[in-house]
Amino acid sequence: KPHLLISTSSKNTNITLRSRTQRFSFRVSSVSYKEFAESALEETRKRTVLEPSPLQERYSSMTGLDGKTQLQMLAFKSPKIRLLRSMTIENETMQVFDFTGFMKPEYDTPIFCANFFTSANMNIVVLDLNPLLQLTDQTDYQDKYYKNIMSIYHKYDEIFPWGGKLTGESIKFFSPLVMWTRFSSSQDKHQALFSAFLEYYQAWLEMTIQVKEGMEPSQVRANREAQHKYLTWRAQKDPGHGLLRKLLGEAKAKALLREFLFNGVDELGTKTFIDYFPEYQTDGGTVSDKRSIIGKSFETRPWDSNGRFIG
Ligand code: BLA
Numbered sequence: 274k275p276h277l278l279i280s281t282s283s284k285n286t287n288i289t290l291r292s293r294t295q296r297f298s299f300r301v302s303s304v305s306y307k308e309f310a311e312s313a314l315e316e317t318r319k320r321t322v323l324e325p326s327p328l329q330e331r332y333s334s335m336t337g338l339d340g341k342t343q344l345q346m347l348a349f350k351s352p353k354i355r356l357l358r359s360m361t362i363e364n365e366t367m368q369v370f371d372f373t374g375f376m377k378p379e380y381d382t383p384i385f386c387a388n389f390f391t392s393a394n395m396n397i398v399v400l401d402l403n404p405l406l407q408l409t410d411q412t413d414y415q416d417k418y419y420k421n422i423m424s425i426y427h428k429y430d431e432i433f434p435w436g437g438k439l440t441g442e443s444i445k446f447f448s449p450l451v452m453w454t455r456f457s458s459s460q461d462k463h464q465a466l467f468s469a470f471l472e473y474y475q476a477w478l479e480m481t482i483q484v485k486e487g488m489e490p491s492q493v494r495a496n497r498e499a500q501h502k503y504l505t506w507r508a509q510k511d512p513g514h515g516l517l518r519k520l521l522g523e524a525k526a527k528a529l530l531r532e533f534l535f536n537g538v539d540e541l542g543t544k545t546f547i548d549y550f551p552e553y554q555t556d557g558g559t560v561s562d563k564r565s566i567i568g569k570s571f572e573t574r575p576w577d578s579n580g581r582f583i584g
Contacts, residue, residue: 304391304463306370310347310359312467313372313474317357320482323349326356332533337520341365344520346533353377353481356536357385362520367392371513371534372470374477378497378541380484381405383418383448385477387470388513394458398433400469401451402477405499408448409575409582419450422476423580426450429469432462435574440512441567442550446503449580501542502549508535509546510564 275292289298317323326348335344342364349357355377362369367390374385383402390397406414426449433454447453452469456462488496508530517526531538547554553561577583 303458304368304466306361306363306368306389307345309370309387309389309467309470310361310372312471313359314347314349314357316471316475317349317351317478320478321351321353323351323357326350326358328356328358328533328536332529335521335525335529337362337364338522339364339520342367342520348533351481353380353484358533358536360534362516369513369516373534374481375500375537376481376484376496378493378500379486379488380481381414381488381492381496382480382484383477384500384503385474387473389466390513391458396454396456396458396462396466397436398452398454398456398466399447400473401447401453402473402480403446403503404448405496405503407445409445409584415449415580418480419448419580423450425472425476426452427578428472429465432465433469438569438572440510440565441570442506442510442565444571444575446506449576449582497541498544500537501544504535504538504541505544505546505549508538509560511535512564 275290278289278291289296291297314323328348329346332346332348334346336342337344342362345359345361345363347359351357353376355375357374358372360369360371369391370387370389372385372387376382376384383404386399386401386403388399402418404414404418408415408419429452433452433456436453436455439453450473452473511530511534514526514530517529520526521529546560547558552566553563555561575582575584
């Protein structure tokens with residue numbers, strides 16, 4: 274009579290099928306993104322004063338419509354950081370991590386962006402310092418923020434190669450530092466992902482500390498609009514929407530997206546999605562439901578090893 278033994282620890286599930294003569298065992302690696310968030314916050318507190326964001330009162334934890342999926346939200350601000358927020362989603366088969374930092378418009382520092390989706394042994398990862406300015410042609414901004422830290426990307430480019438074609442529109446929100454990758458779960462990969470996450474985060478944190486006040490009012494306006502455009506894009510077209518809608522229902526998903534995850538979309542500007550992305554306008558004047566107009570593009574990494582855009 275075979276026995277099925279299942280044991281779980283914080284990182285792994287061990288599954289063993291045992292009969293009198295045979296034994297078959299395998300390990301399912303899982304990952305706790307709450308630890309990622311805690312570590313980043315700990316690093317932040319060493320360098321600056323974090324205050325809770327007023328958003329924390331409205332968003333702290335939620336349970337999915339399935340009664341099983343847990344969502345946990347954390348939100349902070351600092352004298353320079355407008356919003357540093359985290360969301361983790363966990364159930365028996367899926368872990369999601371969405372950790373983002375937005376500066377106040379007085380600064381042109383990039384947006385910290387970690388989006389990790391883990392399900393059925395498959396991982397989809399975007400880790401980047403998203404630029405305020407499109408880096409497919411602009412160079413001053415790239416020199417200022419990316420030139421000196423490209424070694425961070427090279428440290429992980431072998432273990433986390435380019436993830437293949439993606440929504441073409443996304444590229445203009447990414448930097449040459451971006452880690453866009455897919456992989457099947459293993460303890461080594463999750464460990465490396467944790468290192469990469471903290472290293473990218475440290476680089477961003479350092480930028481937020483070094484950046485000086487005193488930009489021209491016209492520049493501050495430009496920073497605000499760039500951040501608003503980014504928020505407008507993600508609040509409307511982020512690939513996580515479908516899952517959030519399924520987990521929470523239409524109304525709660527929409528509120529979470531606009532009030533928490535991409536907070537600022539209703540405050541930092543008045544332009545609409547169509548103002549920024551007119552190619553999405555339908556004949557009826559509404560926003561097209563399509564995720565992408567361009568379609569899936571960029572089979573290979575569109576930046577060379579020096580971070581020059583090669584398309
Ligand atoms: C897939 N997530 C993706 C993909 C990208 C991103 C590029 C591949 C599919 C595609 O090409 O669109 C991430 N895209 C980004 C990010 C930016 C962007 C970070 O443009 C920033 C500008 N992912 C999440 C969250 C969930 C999630 C919170 O970050 C769920 C709540 C899910 N992402 C998710 C799922 C997929 C995915 C389910 C696979 C489904 C799909 O390909 O559409």
